[in-house]
Amino acid sequence: MKTIQQALLLALCICVSGCSPVAPWQRGTLAKPQMALESYPLQSTFNAHIYGSREAATGSSAAGGGGCGCY
């Protein structure tokens, strides 16, 4: 498991450092509904409730935002 985490962290570093700057007008793809971090928020809430009542690992995911350069 440790390995998986390390691999993911490494991937993260590579990505962040290797990011190509995306101009505000180049974010049409990122703004597509299928690119939303949470595609179906209400269903996710429902599922999280079920998982939370069946598994020991409780909620608390983090982050959000970003995406399109719209204000």
Place this chain on the structure above:
Amino acid sequence: MAVIKRILTKRHAENAGNSLLTMAYRQLSERLLTRTITKPKPTTAVSASLQALTAAALSLPGLMPATAQAADEEVSFLYGYYEESNRNLFGVNSRFDPIVVDSLLGSSKIKLSDRLKFAFNYTQDTWSGATPIATAPLSFGGNKEGGVISGATPFLQNNGVLFDKQLNPLRQDALTGEYIKDSQLVHTLSSASPEIRKQGDFKLSYEWDEATLDAGGGISVENDYESRFGNLAGRWDFNRKLTSLNLGLSYTDSDTRAILDHDATPYIFDVGRGAESYNNTSGSGRIQKEGRNNVLRGNRQDWGTALGLTQVLNETALLEAGIGYTRSTGYMANPYKVVEAAFIDPAQTGEVLTGVSIGLLEKRPNERNQWTENLRYVQYIGGLDAALHFDYRFFHDDWGINAHTFEADWVQPLGHGWTITPKVRYYSQDAADFYTPYMASNQAFSKTAVDQSGRPIYVEADNPDNGNVYFRDKDFNLVDADGKIVDEIAVNPINKAIPFDRNKLPGHYSSDHRLSGFGALSGGLTVSKQFAKGVSFEAGAEYYTHAGSMKLGGGGEGAYADYNYYTVNAVLKVDLSALSLAGSEHSGHAGHNHHGGHAPAGVMFDHMMDKAGDVMFGARYMNSTQSGAMLHGTNEVSDQAIVQQGCGDDGCFTVPGGMNMNMIMLDLMYAPTDWLTLMLMPQFVDMDMSTRELNGAPSATFNRQSLINHHTLHEHTTSGIGDTGVYAMFKLFDEAGHHLHGTLGVSAPTGDVGVKFRDTHRIDAGFQHYGMQLGSGTWDFKPSITYSGKLDKYGWGAQLNSTIRLEHNNETGFAFGDMFQSTAWGSYSLLNWLSTSVRGVYTVQGSIRNEYNGTFNKLGPVDYPANHGGRYWDVGFGINAFVPTGSLQGNNLSFEWLQPVSDDVNGYQLPREGALSATWSYAF
């Protein structure tokens, strides 16, 4: 890792003082590593708070993705259904159905100003069915068959369980009489009456150009558990919005108040004296006597923080990374779960040891520190216009649980607004340090106390703890501490017993399957369709499989604990800003029947859609209450009269003290042509009833008295999907301020009419009262005719409506009486958006026909068909607000209070206290 190691060391240190138990415990744990363990139930206390926390975390505004597509103003509803598979009871036929849960979620977001947003969510869950409350070797017979009722019920207070010298459980072969080592474990199942949880939460957000601040809070309420929570979150965008930083903080405060009643007698140790025994073994004073109930109280607090970073990687990929920390303190156990403990007296010799086994309420640490780390990656797949979502989450806590969650979703748009999303998820967790399927303790369950010289000590049977001790002299006379002979009959001596030493049990123990080691694999599919006018529909399904053998790295619980579940859900969403966005061609279209002449909130079928293609989306809420002194016809009546006349020859034992009903109805209307409007109305209902014993009731048999206690000591609730209405409305006349339309429709019997009480004292408590069922159970014909008119600021209207049962009886044997209602109202517009109304209502309803065809214990007037229906007058006072322009144009919100004026009931019934209706609708 360091943390975990420290805990292990600590536990070993604690146990060092009692090596025998340590050994037994260790052997057991080791055996269990390769064998199996437990599983618990869904949502009692613990899960509810987890849920609350989860919901709080999810509703943290900063933690929700702000996509370009997210509508600013939106209303959405979800209905979800959960059903578990049967548990393996190894040939025992359980009396209980597996758990099912009905969930309803409503969510709304509106803009209060350009930068200020308000969101409100409402959640309602109802669950019923069987859940594991303990685990034990199969040979303990925790699911006991036979007795008064068919099917197994929980029974865990066993004297005489058998072990070998290595503390392996033994089973005696029925044929050969031989003792065979049998480590097979099995859950003990119990069930509850339907229980309901309601949660309301809100969020207020302020947006700057490159930052957002959110504050939210909410409350979740159950019979035995209440949580209040608040949260704060912030989001900062920088790097030209390629990067966002999120920070969240949440706090939850939860109270447990669990009634440990006589029903728990077969599986919670000595619940009759439960307060002392639990408080003794747990070393806490949580259980107190309240009235005739033993009540366990606990408080718990959770502080959570989360930090996240979202980064646009390139034109087609997005990454989110987050860490979270939650600290929980206080009472975190489940008050209904026990750990089966076998006590084996080490003084025994021979190959077969006898033990006494009892169920002890579980004990968890009062502190839990939890960490999560998560990564989400979203990649656009160009050729297919699809997106791949990958999530990984690592969770660890200082209870020794490490958990991994992997999830991948493929979101595939298909064109014409359709999207299909398959998903797969894998979850694996280690067991908590203190998880144990059951315990075997190397000590006697109880011993006879002796003094220093070895004489047995006696105490008073009626008051064993008063400090007086007695002995036998050599002539077997009872003497007190000073050696004086006492009156044996007055003292009524019994041997003083020394109970087992709780310090020889582990410090903490739980058999909750959520704390065991297991893996879970699930797969699901969501289909969504975006319609014109900002309406979208989603349907989802998931199948989940839980198995000890699927745990990462092995060592999970045994196959006996495996189970599966499935969920299905449907979501309807309306984007309120779609209308105002679509340009100005819609203005002037706000009319419908709303201006001035809107009917009061309590009137159904009050208006049609104006034009072909119009759509309306709405929700209605109704709450009605009955309470007070019982009526016979129009007069208050004494207990004595009810006892003698309310229940035929049997006599009445109880009457309801009060009853509440809540209904949520969704209202979907569509006009295919100008003169016809179609309407679909699903309903969700929940009810609760309290009961009291009648003064002067006849004396009851033991079983009947048990049922009476069962009713009077608890409030009973039922909840779930109600009946579903399908209607067609026809325009008959529409001119010059006068409008007339007729409605024809049916109500389909989708509501359950077979809701039962949970068992008590191994007695089948049978069906709940007629009025507590969730629907009518029959197909009902519902015609109505409605007239409405308006002139300037005045509006008026009248309606006749009726409910006619199309069947003589439903599947459980009865049919409600037909209903006829007439109503008339007038309204006046105070402002162009606000009007008030007053109305009168007359209702006649027939009594119930036929009666239940299954086990049904008649205790009071509510259980007799003749005591239903009546003739009623009400007056209603209403207020109605309509948004004529702006981004919320087309929204309508109205309230009405219906005040009973006169009740003329059939037979003996509770009077009505009044009803509140609230209606929201959005026409476009």
Place this chain on the structure above:
Amino acid sequence: MLALTQIPTVFAAEVGSKAPDCELSSINDKQRYNLQQFHGKVLYVDFWSSWCPPCAKSFPFMNELDRDLKDSGLQVIAINLDQTHEDAKTFLAKYPANFTVAADENEKCARDFDVKAMPSSYLIDRNGVIRHIHLGFREGAAEELRLVAGQLLAEKPEPK
């Protein structure tokens, strides 16, 4: 030194600096525009995309602005930055524009203006100087933008 030579392009899109010129094409036909040709008018230059919700909200406002202030000498130009004209055309069918809509095919104009957000609007006075930059669009911004446009229209052009 190399870095310094690039700075002027970046600074070119600041408030108070001269607006860069742009070569633009029509979405529907072969017509071509450049900003220079509107010299002497007050320009409202808006950069938008079909996928951007606030852009959709700004279109009714720009229609009103065009209707009310066109005769006083305001020129509204909405510069589309979609990758395909089809997306822009679908958008325009839903949110009709009565003002000038043009495409910036090689994104040069957007780069020269150093567009920081979608949408971004630039108010340029009769002398070709950027006087106001507004990022994003909310309903509440309409009043301010209208006010600034009015002020710029009231100014007399500097004699060359």
